[in-house]
Amino acid sequence: MKKVLLLTPGPTPVPERALLAMAKPMIHHRTSEFQEILKEVEESLRYVFCTKNDVLILTSSGTGAMEGAVANLLSPGDTAIVVRGGKFGERWGELCEAYGVKVVALDIEWGKAVTPQEIETALKNNPQAKAVYVTACETSTGVSVDVKGVAAVVSKTSAVLVVDAISSLGGVEMKMDEWGVDVVVSGSQKGLMIPPGLAFAALSEKAWKLVKESKCPKYYFDYTKAKKCVEKTDTPWTPAVSLVIGLNEALKMIKEEGLENVLARHAKLAVAARSAMKALGLEIYAKSPANALTAVVVPQGVDGEKMVKNIRSQYGISIAGGQDELKGKVFRLAHLGYMNEFDLVVGISAIEMELHKQGYKLELGKGVKAAQEVFCAK
Amino acid sequence: MKKVLLLTPGPTPVPERALLAMAKPMIHHRTSEFQEILKEVEESLRYVFCTKNDVLILTSSGTGAMEGAVANLLSPGDTAIVVRGGKFGERWGELCEAYGVKVVALDIEWGKAVTPQEIETALKNNPQAKAVYVTACETSTGVSVDVKGVAAVVSKTSAVLVVDAISSLGGVEMKMDEWGVDVVVSGSQKGLMIPPGLAFAALSEKAWKLVKESKCPKYYFDYTKAKKCVEKTDTPWTPAVSLVIGLNEALKMIKEEGLENVLARHAKLAVAARSAMKALGLEIYAKSPANALTAVVVPQGVDGEKMVKNIRSQYGISIAGGQDELKGKVFRLAHLGYMNEFDLVVGISAIEMELHKQGYKLELGKGVKAAQEVFCAK
Numbered sequence: 244m245k246k247v248l249l250l251t252p253g254p255t256p257v258p259e260r261a262l263l264a265m266a267k268p269m270i271h272h273r274t275s276e277f278q279e280i281l282k283e284v285e286e287s288l289r290y291v292f293c294t295k296n297d298v299l300i301l302t303s304s305g306t307g308a309m310e311g312a313v314a315n316l317l318s319p320g321d322t323a324i325v326v327r328g329g330k331f332g333e334r335w336g337e338l339c340e341a342y343g344v345k346v347v348a349l350d351i352e353w354g355k356a357v358t359p360q361e362i363e364t365a366l367k368n369n370p371q372a373k374a375v376y377v378t379a380c381e382t383s384t385g386v387s388v389d390v391k392g393v394a395a396v397v398s399k400t401s402a403v404l405v406v407d408a409i410s411s412l413g414g415v416e417m418k419m420d421e422w423g424v425d426v427v428v429s430g431s432q433k434g435l436m437i438p439p440g441l442a443f444a445a446l447s448e449k450a451w452k453l454v455k456e457s458k459c460p461k462y463y464f465d466y467t468k469a470k471k472c473v474e475k476t477d478t479p480w481t482p483a484v485s486l487v488i489g490l491n492e493a494l495k496m497i498k499e500e501g502l503e504n505v506l507a508r509h510a511k512l513a514v515a516a517r518s519a520m521k522a523l524g525l526e527i528y529a530k531s532p533a534n535a536l537t538a539v540v541v542p543q544g545v546d547g548e549k550m551v552k553n554i555r556s557q558y559g560i561s562i563a564g565g566q567d568e569l570k571g572k573v574f575r576l577a578h579l580g581y582m583n584e585f586d587l588v589v590g591i592s593a594i595e596m597e598l599h600k601q602g603y604k605l606e607l608g609k610g611v612k613a614a615q616e617v618f619c620a621k
Numbered sequence: 622m623k624k625v626l627l628l629t630p631g632p633t634p635v636p637e638r639a640l641l642a643m644a645k646p647m648i649h650h651r652t653s654e655f656q657e658i659l660k661e662v663e664e665s666l667r668y669v670f671c672t673k674n675d676v677l678i679l680t681s682s683g684t685g686a687m688e689g690a691v692a693n694l695l696s697p698g699d700t701a702i703v704v705r706g707g708k709f710g711e712r713w714g715e716l717c718e719a720y721g722v723k724v725v726a727l728d729i730e731w732g733k734a735v736t737p738q739e740i741e742t743a744l745k746n747n748p749q750a751k752a753v754y755v756t757a758c759e760t761s762t763g764v765s766v767d768v769k770g771v772a773a774v775v776s777k778t779s780a781v782l783v784v785d786a787i788s789s790l791g792g793v794e795m796k797m798d799e800w801g802v803d804v805v806v807s808g809s810q811k812g813l814m815i816p817p818g819l820a821f822a823a824l825s826e827k828a829w830k831l832v833k834e835s836k837c838p839k840y841y842f843d844y845t846k847a848k849k850c851v852e853k854t855d856t857p858w859t860p861a862v863s864l865v866i867g868l869n870e871a872l873k874m875i876k877e878e879g880l881e882n883v884l885a886r887h888a889k890l891a892v893a894a895r896s897a898m899k900a901l902g903l904e905i906y907a908k909s910p911a912n913a914l915t916a917v918v919v920p921q922g923v924d925g926e927k928m929v930k931n932i933r934s935q936y937g938i939s940i941a942g943g944q945d946e947l948k949g950k951v952f953r954l955a956h957l958g959y960m961n962e963f964d965l966v967v968g969i970s971a972i973e974m975e976l977h978k979q980g981y982k983l984e985l986g987k988g989v990k991a992a993q994e995v996f997c998a999k
Binding site for chain 2: 247249251253254255256257262263265266267268269270271272274302303304305306307310314337338341342343430432438439440459460461462463464480481482483484485486555561563
């Protein structure tokens with residue numbers, strides 16, 4: 244008997260409460276019933292984004308909201324500073340290039356985080372840059388960026404700071420207003436615990452000013468149109484009704500647990516995961532590891548791709564392999580969203596058993612023990 | 622006790638089988654398990670689209686696929702002929718304008734259908750036009766367009782024919798390959814019976830040639846990228862996993878019933894709906910009515926908007942009101958998707974009761990009787 248357990252950095256497990264809400268008969272989106280749900284969702288999203296700004300709800304994967312954050316802010320010929328330290332940082336660059344935006348690339352060695360100082364220097368060298376694009380948690384490498392520090396630097400300039408918080412929101416602290424982040428984009432299938440299909444964007448006043456000047460073509464991802472709709476608790480196009488209904492339940496759960504507690508839970512899970520991997524003699528890939536997932540270097544003699552496949556096929560448990568240049572070189576264990584101590588215990592346990600089968604020398608249970616010690620610590 | 626019944630032209634009711642499939646624990650999209658589902662879905666979509674071409678699966682509402690059908694086919698400065706006979710025809714025009722495409726508008730009086738002859742004339746007068754944009758079933762007016770006839774005209778020219786089949790596919794005949802339609806776009810929440818959040822596009826070889834010349838910026842809705850993914854049973858971005866799983870069930874149901882039978886069922890429901898409305902002394906708004914929905918003129922002395930609201934709040938049954946210039950002037954009764962004779966009987970019955978309450982003179986049951994007569998006819 245295999246039980247499905249998702250320990251991947253998106254999609255993450257969907258709480259039963261959200262699954263059941265989504266399994267109810269379909270309702271129409273232009274009704275007071277749906278409008279009440281949408282209103283609750285909008286309020287809850289502001290709470291999770293730590294912002295007073297409207298949070299736009301888009302029916303797309305996170306990449307759609309990212310595209311919007313280029314097409315709505317900039318014009319062809321504009322310059323943007325793009326931090327590229329993994330697959331998703333590279334996506335910001337590709338998006339800018341697709342719209343004729345000049346990219347000043349800050350290429351960071353994979354596994355390392357950009358520093359606020361590096362961004363400060365890039366802004367000084369490129370004062371014409373209208374925007375800085377950063378990935379809060381680079382899902383491909385497990386690296387966490389000091390968004391607060393970056394925001395302190397960018398907010399002193401005329402440029403706006405755009406943060407991809409797709410795999411961090413709801414798991415890693417993101418104080419949009421307090422830190423002075425101008426644009427935060429996110430998605431539904433990570434810390435927000437529902438299936439993929441919704442994306443979000445929140446913009447500061449400084450960012451909305453830039454939107455007014457933008458000359459890139461846009462329609463489906465037109466943020467101005469979406470904002471007008473939020474103001475009357477509506478959506479510009481038919482939204483993914485069932486996902487919005489599921490999101491409402493997931494957001495209620497976050498509110499009931501309390502955002503601070505949710506973030507503390509993620510922090511503890513992350514410490515436990517790293518501690519477990521180290522106890523097994525494994526190396527954490529990221530120098531500045533994120534609380535959403537732990538990327539681990541595949542040890543010599545172990546087949547990383549086979550490892551991920553075996554754990555899934557034999558045990559029903561999904562961890563993620565490496566992407567692009569990290570294919571086969573790392574495995575990624577997520578601890579994001581609807582996830583508690585025992586999910587992690589199961590994940591660590593499966594990793595231990597598969598490594599053991601592949602001939603890697605370890606003491607079974609040693610990783611689990613290290614995690615338990617973190618959980619039991621005061 | 623109110624029972625929810627959706628008789629709106631999207632979202633339409635979702636079969637229990639699809640709801641339950643979507644309520645299962647979330648799975649990851651880069652797995653053989655999901656790939657098998659995606660493969661089945663791709664094959665079934667070809668069957669419903671009546672095409673050998675790949676059907677691209679996009680996570681968005683139908684408008685996203687429409688945007689793709691502009692941004693991927695044309696370049697700024699190109700000319701397109703756009704049939705505007707309702708809200709959704711107008712959307713084609715807005716999309717073209719957003720991308721700097723010159724619009725030759727064929728403005729058709731709302732309620733009437735464009736004729737193949739009118740399109741032939743427009744193409745003769747505008748030989749530089751690279752594309753013709755048509756709405757198969759104009760959801761705002763209930764009008765059906767003779768897509769087969771239009772395709773016969775357009776296929777003789779160098780222009781491509783792009784058809785919005787969002788509210789018709791799976792309910793109204795659409796023989797893409799046989800008729801020579803170049804691009805068909807559709808959505809998930811209509812004849813395909815699942816919640817909103819997925820959109821589709823299929824392109825002919827003639828259309829793919831145009832894609833190669835296109836200079837509009839695109840990324841999330843990049844059809845070329847999506848096609849490369851279909852070829853390896855993948856998606857470019859994280860897809861709406863649960864909706865794809867639900868779609869697989871809904872498409873299995875269409876295959877089990879047989880597409881011909883599905884279309885015949887819709888045709889019969891449409892005849893019954895029109896017959897019922899006429900029996901009540903009401904006027905059908907569309908001169909060339911679609912089999913997906915029936916738009917009915919609100920009779921004098923009846924408040925059309927109140928009517929829709931009352932039926933929803935008192936009985937739990939949703940029909941749609943008029944949009945834009947038709948607000949309060951028509952009501953729209955859909956018979957699209959997961960819908961049988963008795964759903965229509967319920968809908969007609971609710972309309973009769975509400976009209977009666979508002980003082981409209983009718984014989985209760987007369988509309989229901991007319992529908993039953995259609996159902997019982999050999």
